[in-house]
Amino acid sequence: MKHNLYIQDVSLRDGMHPIQHQYTRDQIKDIAIGLDKAKVDAIEISHGDGLCGGSFNYGFGAHTDWEWLEGIAELLNHAKLTTLLIPGIGTIEDLKRARDLGVESVRVATHSTEADISAQHIEAAREMGMDVSGFLMMAHMNDPKGLAEQAKLMESYGAHCVYVTDSAGALLMNEVRDRIKAFKDILRAETEIGIHCHHNLSFGVANTIVAMEEGANRLDASLAGMGAGAGNCPLEVLIAVLNKMKAEHNADLFQLMDMADDVIRPLQQRPVQVDRETLSLGYSGVYSSFLLHSERAAKKYGLDTRTILNELGRRKMVGGQEDMIIDVALDLVNSK
Numbered sequence: 263m264k265h266n267l268y269i270q271d272v273s274l275r276d277g278m279h280p281i282q283h284q285y286t287r288d289q290i291k292d293i294a295i296g297l298d299k300a301k302v303d304a305i306e307i308s309h310g311d312g313l314c315g316g317s318f319n320y321g322f323g324a325h326t327d328w329e330w331l332e333g334i335a336e337l338l339n340h341a342k343l344t345t346l347l348i349p350g351i352g353t354i355e356d357l358k359r360a361r362d363l364g365v366e367s368v369r370v371a372t373h374s375t376e377a378d379i380s381a382q383h384i385e386a387a388r389e390m391g392m393d394v395s396g397f398l399m400m401a402h403m404n405d406p407k408g409l410a411e412q413a414k415l416m417e418s419y420g421a422h423c424v425y426v427t428d429s430a431g432a433l434l435m436n437e438v439r440d441r442i443k444a445f446k447d448i449l450r451a452e453t454e455i456g457i458h459c460h461h462n463l464s465f466g467v468a469n470t471i472v473a474m475e476e477g478a479n480r481l482d483a484s485l486a487g488m489g490a491g492a493g494n495c496p497l498e499v500l501i502a503v504l505n506k507m508k509a510e511h512n513a514d515l516f517q518l519m520d521m522a523d524d525v526i527r528p529l530q531q532r533p534v535q536v537d538r539e540t541l542s543l544g545y546s547g548v549y550s551s552f553l554l555h556s557e558r559a560a561k562k563y564g565l566d567t568r569t570i571l572n573e574l575g576r577r578k579m580v581g582g583q584e585d586m587i588i589d590v591a592l593d594l595v596n597s598k
Contacts, residue, residue, distance in 0.1 A: 263451040265479035267504070267511045270304040271297050271497060272458070273526065274330075275346055277488035278310035279551045280534050283323035290330050291337065293485075293525060298338045300517035302497070304367060306344040307331055310490065310551060311581075312371060313345055313352035313360060319584050320351075320551075328359065335364020340512070342366045342393065349379045350582075354386045361390050369425065370416075371397035373580050374404040377412035384419040395423040395456060395480070400580055401441060402432040402547055410444035423454035423480055426473065429551075429581065431462030431491055431544040438469045442476035456480035459495045461487055462544025464536050466495035467503055474509070486522040488530070491550030492540035498522045542568045546575025555584050559591040569594060 274290055290307060297305050308327050309315035316323045323330075327345070335343045344367040345360050357368060368387050370380045380396060387394040396416030401409055413424040426441045433441075438457070445455050457473035459466045459482070470481050483500045487493030498518040504511055532554070539557065543550055548571050556574070560567040573590050 265454050267474070267509060268303045268454070268480045269497075269501070269511055269513050270306060270344065270456075270480060270482050271302045271484060272306045272482050272494055273297070273484040273488045273497070275306040275308050276310060276490055276494055277484050277526075278323070279490035279554070280488065280493070281529055281531055282554065283309055283316065283321050285324060285330065287325055287329055289529070291334065293521070294334050295337055296517070296521050296525065297485075298341045300514045300521065301340050301512040303340070303512060304342045304344045305338070306346060306369070307334060308345045311351060312348040313356045315348070315351055327356075328363065331360060331363045331365065335366075344368065346371055346397065347383060348372070349383050354383060357383065357387060358390065361392060365392070367393035367395070369395045369397040370421070371399055371427070374398045374400050374409055374412060374427075377415040380416060381419045384416060384421050388420040394421055395425055396421040397425045397427050397458070399427045399429045400549065401426045401428050402430055402437065403578065403580070406440040406444035409441055410448045413445050414448050417449055417453050421453070423456050424449065425456035425458050425480070425482075426478070427458040428460055428469065429549050430547045431460030431466070431550060432547040433459075433465070433469060434463075435465060435468055435472045438472050439476055442473050442478055446477050454479055456482065458482040460489065460544070460550045461492040461494065461496070461536065462540050462550065464492075466493070467499050470495045470500055471503060471507075485518065486526040486530075487534050488526050489534065489550070491543045491553050492536045493534035496522070539567045539571070542571040546572050548575045548579065549581045551581065552579070552584065552587060555587045559587050563591045563595050565591055565594055
């Protein structure tokens with residue numbers, strides 16, 4: 263079964279990370295309206311770590327998820343309002359509240375070996391009539407066969423789509439290709455496949471295109487790459503490449519280019535780019551949202567951020583273990 267391309271923007275969720283979750287309500291509204299006019303198919307809004315992610319561990323937002331989401335759905339004429347939920351952070355009650363605010367679609371996110379904890383949330387989203395995807399984070403930490411088996415579990419719980427999520431930006435092109443092929447081999451034809459790439463090794467666009475060539479149709483991207491680490495697959499670049507490939511989609515390239523340069527880049531407190539620290543995320547296979555936490559720890563304890571990131575990668579730390587970054591930094595200080 264062939265599925266139409268579906269472009270999902272994550273500037274207002276993953277893009278929370280580089281500005282420490284400090285979007286104002288007006289910024290959320292204006293960017294969402296602009297993305298809708300540019301005809302992206304879905305706009306994801308929440309704290310960077312999903313519904314109710316605001317905490318000491320992950321960082322508090324300028325507003326609650328409910329304040330960010332309120333009134334957005336009624337402004338959209340084309341795009342689906344979407345959010346993200348990580349079981350253990352967000353609850354089914356939180357999802358119901360988001361649905362009442364007009365959220366039509368949700369991605370239920372787990373580590374790449376822990377799909378089983380998503381069952382209740384995916385089933386509940388289906389019962390609410392939502393479009394629901396499984397979101398297998400840190401995909402480089404599970405081999406293609408193992409990741410596909412996790413995707414099959416999410417499908418069995420009711421997911422319409424399952425994502426290969428390269429949270430660390432660590433996958434090479436052949437590694438993306440192998441994971442999408444493994445998904446295609448085991449999932450039903452009607453189940454869609456998504457790809458979510460980070461740009462830490464500069465493969466954000468290339469890996470997204472490789473995934474599309476192998477059958478992924480839901481493609482994540484963000485304006486100017488606005489996202490954790492070196493950012494996500496940059497939306498305006500992806501659309502330009504799709505245009506050159508004559509791939510059918512709905513998005514307007516020039517409108518997205520204007521938003522990337524005129525609206526998003528001025529908001530970036532730390533440039534979203536490949537540099538020595540963000541490159542180290544991809545090289546070491548570290549969760550992209552660990553970047554700012556690691557930079558703060560390095561400054562506090564007089565360490566090189568790369569040293570912390572390399573050690574986090576060696577210890578195979580995953581999302582949710584942000585509190586361990588300080589412990590790692592102290593261990594490194596004590597080992598000097």
